[in-house]
Amino acid sequence: MKTLFVAAGIAALLVAAARPVAAAETDNATRIGRVSAVKVPPADDAAFRSGVRAFNTCLKEHGETWTWTLWDSVTANGNMYYAASFGHHWSDFDAKNAAGKACRSVFTSKVMPHFTKSKDMFLVNQPGLAHWKNGDWKYFHLYFLRIKPGRGHDFRSTMKKIAEAAKKENWLPFDVEEIRGGGKGAADYVVEAPFMKWADLGKDNPSMKDMLVKAYGEQEGKQTLDTLMDVIKKGWDQYIGYDKDLSYHPAKKSSD
Numbered sequence: 001m002k003t004l005f006v007a008a009g010i011a012a013l014l015v016a017a018a019r020p021v022a023a024a025e026t027d028n029a030t031r032i033g034r035v036s037a038v039k040v041p042p043a044d045d046a047a048f049r050s051g052v053r054a055f056n057t058c059l060k061e062h063g064e065t066w067t068w069t070l071w072d073s074v075t076a077n078g079n080m081y082y083a084a085s086f087g088h089h090w091s092d093f094d095a096k097n098a099a100g101k102a103c104r105s106v107f108t109s110k111v112m113p114h115f116t117k118s119k120d121m122f123l124v125n126q127p128g129l130a131h132w133k134n135g136d137w138k139y140f141h142l143y144f145l146r147i148k149p150g151r152g153h154d155f156r157s158t159m160k161k162i163a164e165a166a167k168k169e170n171w172l173p174f175d176v177e178e179i180r181g182g183g184k185g186a187a188d189y190v191v192e193a194p195f196m197k198w199a200d201l202g203k204d205n206p207s208m209k210d211m212l213v214k215a216y217g218e219q220e221g222k223q224t225l226d227t228l229m230d231v232i233k234k235g236w237d238q239y240i241g242y243d244k245d246l247s248y249h250p251a252k253k254s255s256d
Helices: 042-061 090-094 098-102 104-110 152-168 198-202 208-216 218-231
Strands: 032-039 068-073 080-088 117-125 139-147 175-180 189-195 232-248
Touching: 032 090, 042 068, 042 098, 042 104, 042 232, 080 090, 080 117, 080 232, 098 104, 139 152, 152 208, 152 218, 189 198, 208 218, 218 232
Parallel strands: none
Antiparallel strands: 032 080, 032 117, 068 080, 068 232, 117 175, 139 189, 139 232, 175 189
8 A cells, every 4th residue: 555645755744643543533523632652762661561551550440531542653763652542622621630640659650760751742633634434443654744834724725625535536544633732843733544454555556646636637636736745844754553452441331
């Protein structure tokens, strides 16, 4: 599978931490994700993983209701993990987190000593710019994008046009998130391309260019892709994989 923008010739894009399928929205309501990224030295990896499992056990004992999925970096600088919780409204972050408070000592004693760097951010879902399909996705190819100053509107309108073409042509699925609060050097958007297994990357799917040309014709299709390329100031990419062992899922409520 020639993945998304790489297939279109954009070899150096990137996206921030990917989201699980459970977070995918089928309506047009804006949903918010909270993502924390940490760098773990290889020598601390086993202790870090043990600490996260202990923290998850504590969350379960105290009735944590949010789902937190863990994702491992397959490619990137260093051993990175991403913890993500999606599908929220802004007002959800005003509520007091009793479980988090109760388990803070477990986190500070068993998890924090084993990572060296961390970064937190919000991801704001952009359903109108995406072509999403539900699935039990195991991997994501992430494309992080920094947009040229003053070109945000051009980026959004172009991505909307690409998403409409992708839906029309039943192209490869992708999601788009706006990154907020990522700190100095953070990307503006992340485009997330899901897949199930590595063999999927070898499939001969149409490139973005071919898809756009089929949807809009030769001239308009190429112009759409050229506009996208022109608004991007900088990009980089990464692959991540779902870590079932370290993910936290709240207990299901029993029905009467």
